[in-house]
Amino acid sequence: MTDRTYGTRLPRMPEETLVGKLIVVEGADGSGRTTEVNLLREWLEVEGHAVVDTGLRRSDLVSDEIDRAKQGHTLAPTTMALLYAADFADQLENKIIPALAAGSTVLADRYIYTLMARAIVRGASREYARHLYGFAVRPDLIVFLDARPEILLHRSIGKYGSLDYWESGMDLCLSRDLFESFFLYQELLSKEFAWMATDYGFHYVDANRMPEQVHADFQRLVAPLYGARSVAPRRPSRGRPRSVSRVPRRAASA
Amino acid sequence: MPETPSPNHGFPGRLLVFEGLDGSGKSTQAALLGKWLQSKGYRVFFTEWNSSELVSSTIRRGKKKGLLTPTTFSLLHAVDFADRFERKILPPLRAGYLVVCDRYAYTAFVRDAARGCDPAWVRTIYSFAPRPDRVFYFRVPVAVTLRRKLASRLKMNYYEAGMDLGLSDDLVESYTRFQGRLKHEYDRLSKFDDFRIIDATRSVEAIQAQLRADLKPMLTKFPTGVRLTHDG
Numbered sequence: 001m002t003d004r005t006y007g008t009r010l011p012r013m014p015e016e017t018l019v020g021k022l023i024v025v026e027g028a029d030g031s032g033r034t035t036e037v038n039l040l041r042e043w044l045e046v047e048g049h050a051v052v053d054t055g056l057r058r059s060d061l062v063s064d065e066i067d068r069a070k071q072g073h074t075l076a077p078t079t080m081a082l083l084y085a086a087d088f089a090d091q092l093e094n095k096i097i098p099a100l101a102a103g104s105t106v107l108a109d110r111y112i113y114t115l116m117a118r119a120i121v122r123g124a125s126r127e128y129a130r131h132l133y134g135f136a137v138r139p140d141l142i143v144f145l146d147a148r149p150e151i152l153l154h155r156s157i158g159k160y161g162s163l164d165y166w167e168s169g170m171d172l173c174l175s176r177d178l179f180e181s182f183f184l185y186q187e188l189l190s191k192e193f194a195w196m197a198t199d200y201g202f203h204y205v206d207a208n209r210m211p212e213q214v215h216a217d218f219q220r221l222v223a224p225l226y227g228a229r230s231v232a233p234r235r236p237s238r239g240r241p242r243s244v245s246r247v248p249r250r251a252a253s254a
Numbered sequence: 255m256p257e258t259p260s261p262n263h264g265f266p267g268r269l270l271v272f273e274g275l276d277g278s279g280k281s282t283q284a285a286l287l288g289k290w291l292q293s294k295g296y297r298v299f300f301t302e303w304n305s306s307e308l309v310s311s312t313i314r315r316g317k318k319k320g321l322l323t324p325t326t327f328s329l330l331h332a333v334d335f336a337d338r339f340e341r342k343i344l345p346p347l348r349a350g351y352l353v354v355c356d357r358y359a360y361t362a363f364v365r366d367a368a369r370g371c372d373p374a375w376v377r378t379i380y381s382f383a384p385r386p387d388r389v390f391y392f393r394v395p396v397a398v399t400l401r402r403k404l405a406s407r408l409k410m411n412y413y414e415a416g417m418d419l420g421l422s423d424d425l426v427e428s429y430t431r432f433q434g435r436l437k438h439e440y441d442r443l444s445k446f447d448d449f450r451i452i453d454a455t456r457s458v459e460a461i462q463a464q465l466r467a468d469l470k471p472m473l474t475k476f477p478t479g480v481r482l483t484h485d486g
Binding site: 008009010011012061062065075076078079082083085086089090093094128131132134135 | 312321323324325326329330332333336337340369370371372374375378379381382
C-alpha cells in the first residue's frame with residue numbers, strides 16, 4: 001500500500017483506511033504558523049471535528065540525541081538528516097497514523113518539507129531527501145505561509161529578543177554576521193520550498209497580513225476537505241483571496 | 255524506485271567487508287585476516303558494526319521498551335552507521351588503508367528487509383556508503399548457527415530472534431524463522447552485489463586460506479606502509 005505515502009511502503013501501515021484529514025502548515029519561523037494552527041484548531045473543534053496537533057521534534061525517542069548533537073555541532077549532514085527522519089518516523093507511526101485511522105484531523109505544525117529543506121541546504125541532494133521521506137503519509141492539504149524576510153526578522157526579534165542561531169542557519173557558515181546569515185539562510189530555504197511547492201502541491205497563503213485575515217484564507221482552503229456544506233466559513237467571504245493556491249513568482253523560475 | 259547498488263568509492267584505500275549470520279564465524283575470520291595483513295606490512299584499519307556512541311543508548315533504550323517500529327529501527331541504525339562511516343571508515347579509506355569491516359550496510363539491508371521495509375528505500379538511505387572492493391559472505395545453514403549459539407550458551411536477544419515481528423512466541427522457533435529470512439535475503443543479495451560466497455561450514459584454517467588467496471591479486475598492487483592501529 002503505497003498510495004497513502006510518497007511511494008515507499010510503510011511496514012506497519014494499518015489495514016483500515018486513514019479516514020482522518022492531515023493538514024500541514026509550513027512556513028519559516030515567524031510566519032505565524034503556531035498562531036494559525038491554534039486558530040484553525042479552535043475553529044475545527046467548534047465545527048465538531050476531533051483535532052490532534054503535532055510538530056517537529058516532539059517525540060521522546062531521539063529528541064535528547066538531537067539536542068546533544070545540536071550542542072556539539074559535530075554531526076555530518078547525512079547523519080543529522082537521518083536522525084531527524086527517525087524522529088519524524090516515530091511521530092508518524094505512533095501519533096499521526098493512529099490519529100488518522102481513528103478519524104481525527106491531524107494538524108501538523110511543519111512536516112517533512114521543512115526537514116527536507118533543512119537537509120538539502122546542508123548538503124543532502126534533493127533526490128536523497130525526497131526518497132528518505134518516501135514513507136511519509138501524503139497530506140490532504142499543505143498550506144505554506146509565505147512572509148517576506150523583513151517580516152520574519154521583526155517577528156523573530158519580537159519573539160526571542162534576537163535572532164535564533166538555527167533559524168539563521170549559523171551552522172552553515174554563510175556569514176559570521178547573524179543578521180546577514182539570517183537573510184541568506186531564508187533565501188536558500190525558500191528556493192527549496194519553491195520546487196517542493198510545485199512537486200508536492202503547496203497552497204501559498206500571504207502571511208504578511210493580520211492573523212485573522214490569514215485565518216479566513218485557511219477556512220476557505222480547509223472547508224472543502226469536509227464537504228463544503230457541513231462547514232461554512234463564519235464570515236461571508238469576499239471572493240477568493242488572490243494569494244491562495246498561487247505559487248509565488250520565484251517558484252516558477254527555480 | 256529500483257534497487258540500485260551504490261557507486262564505487264574511488265579512494266586510495268580498499269574496503270573489505272565481512273557479512274553473514276551471527277555465528278557464521280565471520281568475526282573470527284576478519285580478525286585473523288587483519289592480523290595477517292598487518293604482519294605483511296599493510297596499513298590496516300579494523301571496524302565493527304554498531305560501535306558508535308551517538309545513538310547506541312537510544313537504540314538500547316528503544317529496544318528495551320519495545321518502542322521501535324521497523325522504520326525507526328532502520329533509521330536509527332542508519333544514523334549510527336552514517337556517523338560511524340563518516341568518522342571511522344571514510345578517513346582511513348581516503349588515507350589509503352585497508353579497511354576491514356565486520357559487517358557493513360548489507361547487514362542493514364537484510365535486517366530491514368526481513369522486518370518488512372522496502373528494500374529500495376533502505377538502499378537509498380544508505381546511498382552514502384560506497385560499494386566495497388570485496389564482500390565476503392559467510393554462508394551457513396541456520397541450523398548450524400543455532401547449534402553454535404546454543405552450545406556457546408550466549409543469550410539470544412529479542413531483536414536478534416526477530417521477536418518484535420511476532421513470528422512465534424517461542425524464542426528458538428522465532429530465531430530460526432527470522433534468521434532464515436536473513437539468510438534468504440543474503441542469498442538474494444549475493445548475486446546482485448557480487449559477494450564472494452564462503453562456505454562457512456568448513457574449518458577455520460581452510461576458510462582463512464581461501465580469503466588470503468582471494469585477496470592476493472588485489473594486494474600485489476597495494477602499497478605497504480607503517481604498521482597501524484585499530485579501532486578500539
